[in-house]
Amino acid sequence: QLVLFSGKLNTIAGVVTTFFLLVYATVNLACLALEWASAPNFRPTFRYFTWHTCLLGIAGCCVMMFLISPVSASVSLGFLLLLLLALHYLSPSSTWGYISQALIFHQVRKYLLMLDVRKDHVKFWRPQMLLMVQNPRGSARLIDFVNDLKKSGLYVLGHVELQDLDALPSDPLQPQQDSWLSLVDKLNVKAFISLTLAPSVRHGVRQLLFTSGLGGMRPNTLVLGFYDDTAPQDGLARHPAFTSAREEVPLGFPPLRAPTTPKLLSAREYVGIVADALKMLRNVLLARQLE
Numbered sequence: 001q002l003v004l005f006s007g008k009l010n011t012i013a014g015v016v017t018t019f020f021l022l023v024y025a026t027v028n029l030a031c032l033a034l035e036w037a038s039a040p041n042f043r044p045t046f047r048y049f050t051w052h053t054c055l056l057g058i059a060g061c062c063v064m065m066f067l068i069s070p071v072s073a074s075v076s077l078g079f080l081l082l083l084l085l086a087l088h089y090l091s092p093s094s095t096w097g098y099i100s101q102a103l104i105f106h107q108v109r110k111y112l113l114m115l116d117v118r119k120d121h122v123k124f125w126r127p128q129m130l131l132m133v134q135n136p137r138g139s140a141r142l143i144d145f146v147n148d149l150k151k152s153g154l155y156v157l158g159h160v161e162l163q164d165l166d167a168l169p170s171d172p173l174q175p176q177q178d179s180w181l182s183l184v185d186k187l188n189v190k191a192f193i194s195l196t197l198a199p200s201v202r203h204g205v206r207q208l209l210f211t212s213g214l215g216g217m218r219p220n221t222l223v224l225g226f227y228d229d230t231a232p233q234d235g236l237a238r239h240p241a242f243t244s245a246r247e248e249v250p251l252g253f254p255p256l257r258a259p260t261t262p263k264l265l266s267a268r269e270y271v272g273i274v275a276d277a278l279k280m281l282r283n284v285l286l287a288r289q290l291e
Contacts, residue, residue, distance in 0.1 A: 014069040018076045021061040021068075026080075028057035030099075037102035115216035127283075128154035130194075130212055130219035132205060134264070136183055138232035138256050139225065140239045141290045146223055147189040154217050155191040157184070160204025162264060163197050173197065179252030186241045201265045205273050209280055222277040226288035227270045231259040235291045 032054035034042040046053075065073035131146045133139045147155060157180065163172060173195045180193045194212045198204030205222075212219050234256055236242070257263070277284050 014072050015076075017068055018065050018072040021065045022076050022080060025058050025061035025065075028054045028061070032058070033099050033103065037099060037106050039099075039102050112215040112217070117216045120216075126151055126153040128213070128218065128220045129223055129285075130156045130158050130208060130221065130282075131191075131223040132158045132160070132208075132225075134159070134225075135232070135256060136180075136253055137234045137236045138291060140187070140235040142223075142225060142287050143187060143189060143191075145287065145290055147187075147191065150190075154213060154219060155189070156194050156208075156212050156219055157191050158194045158196075158205070158208040158212065160201050160208070161195065161197050162200065162204075164199065165197050171197075176252055183253075187239070188241065200269065202269045202272050202276065206276050209277060209282060219282070221283040221285055222273075223285045223287060224270075224273065226286050227265070227267060228288070232256045233291050 031042075031044070031049075032051055035051045035054065062073075065076065127150055129146050129150050131139075131143065133143065136143065143157065159176075159180070161173060161176075165171070176195060177193065180195070184191050184193065194208055196204050196207050196211075198207060209219070209222065236253075274284050
């Protein structure tokens with residue numbers, strides 16, 4: 001409304017028209033983004049609506065802006081960019097959702113359907129890791145090592161919780177999910193999280209080998225820590241991600257077991273996990289002396 005202080009209607013007519021055209025262009029852009037994202041809540045009632053009409057509306061508004069006044073059009077676009085930057089950096093978190101997530105979901109789904117496992121070739125083989133982690137406090141360096149080893153492949157952090165869902169009032173893995181995701185962000189590793197409930201570690205690992213991944217992106221290598229009598233050490237507290245930034249280790253992870261506490265996994269069960277992975281034609285990697 002500051003343009004009203006100019007005092008001349010002809011002076012503000014071009015500016016106001018340019019701003020109106022810019023609004024119409026952004027509305028068409030929003031409709032185009034929703035159409036390309038295939039958002040289920042976007043159901044236009046206009047009979048002839050397609051993404052072509054959105055592009056035509058955007059192009060028509062932009063052309064008319066510069067035909068009316070190239071200077072006003074340039075100033076309006078600059079003002080719009082400044083407004084977008086201010087909203088991006090200064091506004092609080094939105095409760096309306098983000099169109100970028102819908103676009104990413106649509107594209108990922110499309111390309112996952114195009115990824116055909118029948119066309120795999122040894123020339124383009126890459127490691128797709130499933131790292132089993134009992135407690136991240138004792139596996140921080142191993143998580144970093146496998147992240148460097150994956151070479152742009154799939155990386156999944158797997159964890160088995162020894163509980164029975166029938167005896168519980170709710171899913172105990174839901175509260176843990178945020179802690180694991182925060183851990184992935186802090187360690188700056190490109191990994192997915194896969195948690196499961198099972199009566200034994202072997203059954204849980206078997207479940208993860210069967211179900212982890214999606215489409216053509218499934219783990220082909222199982223990574224296990226070495227089975228020995230060495231007492232676990234808290235490598236997460238000494239990790240540079242926490243020591244350099246003086247941040248606390250994420251809550252939600254239990255303390256490491258004491259040297260006198262019996263293991264949850266027996267040697268027989270450990271060998272059975274390796275045997276199961278080989279039966280499923282997975283590679284097996286045993287890691288030792290990384291903490």
